[in-house]
Amino acid sequence: MEQCFPAFGWEEQRIRELQSPVRIMRHEAPAPKRVVAYARRSSKRPQFTTARQMAVIRNYAKGRGLATVMAYSDGRKGSEKS
Numbered sequence: 001m002e003q004c005f006p007a008f009g010w011e012e013q014r015i016r017e018l019q020s021p022v023r024i025m026r027h028e029a030p031a032p033k034r035v036v037a038y039a040r041r042s043s044k045r046p047q048f049t050t051a052r053q054m055a056v057i058r059n060y061a062k063g064r065g066l067a068t069v070m071a072y073s074d075g076r077k078g079s080e081k082s
Helices: 010-019 050-063
Strands: 034-040 067-074
Touching (some): 034 050, 050 067
Parallel strands (some): 034 067
């Protein structure tokens, strides 16, 4: 009978497969997205220091589950030559 109707008994087989410890999957959280922070000096708004901007950027990234991997800041004025 099993050869003629191989679908018989599939439920028991499926239950055994699902209960097998090999088939148990762990659900791990995905790795956070990596981001780079950039701040620059503002001549029009000196109260926004690069340190303050970096703190705001890092807080923003942390609040959204992002990993800040590098931080760049430009302390010169835009009109200054390097």
